[in-house]
Amino acid sequence: MDKQKKTIKQFEKIKIDKSWSFIEKTRKETSYLSHGYHRYPAKFIPQIVERLVKKYTREGDLVVDPFGGCGTTLVESKVLGRESVGVDINPVAVLITKAKITPINLLDLEEAFVDLKYKLDSYNSETKINVPKHDRIDYWFKTENKRKLAFISQKISKIKDQDIRDFFYCGLSNILKNCSIWLQKSNKPTRDFDKKPSDPFKIFIRHVNSMLRGNIEFYELLKHRGFLKTKCKVQCTDARKIPAKNNSVSLVVTSPPYVTSYEYADLHQLTALWFKYIKDLSDFRKRFIGTSHHNKKELKLNSIIAEDIKNSLLEKDKKTAEEVATYFSEMNEVFIEMKRMLKKGGRTCIVIGNTSLKGVEILNAEVFAEQLQNLGFKIDNIIKREIPSKNLPSIRNEKTGRFAKVGDKNKKYAYPTEYILVMKKI
């Protein structure tokens, strides 16, 4: 049988492993330590990373996340005494991660917060403030909130200690959406003219108070375990340019972006604009893997399954076919980078689900497994897990596993699933 058919068959046989769903974990437990500092779309729960890091590494080993997002892998590695490096192309992700991996002395932070609150109290509608001038900021914020946010930002910028400054900037970034007219429930940039935006001062202070609790928990745990100084670094760069030496990494844990699913550039535009990380969105978008705003270039898919998907899509929609092919080709480049930095016998754990576009199944997990095998990895384990969701689970046919009609007698409620691909460098 062809190798790619064997890979597909292998995936079909995998049963859900409930022990990886962590269904019993409460929101409090998944946002413990510094994990609750900032919302982030498609972040994975810390318990997955913790289990993988414990299983595949020892204290002092190096762990890498090439799509670091808000830093889940780095925080978990640090509390387990593993050195870690994370990168992300999104400067907003890097700001959040920086704050989340930096435990701060409790008294220093308390003192800085008391001082900041005192300064914020001096605000009134006459206070002179330099409000950032940008038509996208005017698009999202009403005048009074813009003034108050600029005032908070101005006062934070005066704090001397960079770690403390970044901690508060992270808090400010997290409240921007609530203070804007961005439709609160939506991840898509949609304006809601009926929304009553939150008062920046009140929500900032409330959120920072919860971050302070996270910092105490994080600081105390690291101190107790003797890992306060464990190396942990984040850099704003591309997943194909990781700052790690050849053959130096024991484990990669990551959840990659999906093709045309989230446009991270659009999603994080409030912070990116407010903190002047970007001038215009169109250039920012092109840097992301999975975007639909890419430039054309030569592609190497390195997977027959990916070629088949592309060909099926070509029959439906040329643009989508190109986007998916670009995505697989860029992911293949990321896997080449993983191979470079991983030690022989080191593993990469990729958390990924499959999707469907224009009626074609996009078998991300199968494609990644094939690409990685072609590059010199072997399948070590494939875990299939349910993604517990607060929303009603979908209805599936118990026999076929496919989505079922309401009248289907074999119907059963099911959560969406995803895979954890564990691939070993040989």
Ligand SMILES: C[S@@+](CC[C@H](N)C(=O)[O-])C[C@H]1O[C@@H](n2cnc3c(N)ncnc32)[C@H](O)[C@@H]1O
């Ligand atoms: C699914 S998220 C990762 C979430 C992460 N596991 C967490 O817990 O926060 C995927 C990330 O990939 C990043 N990304 C997209 N293209 C990238 C690239 N070319 N290089 C590095 N990171 C990239 C996005 O900014 C996003 O943060």
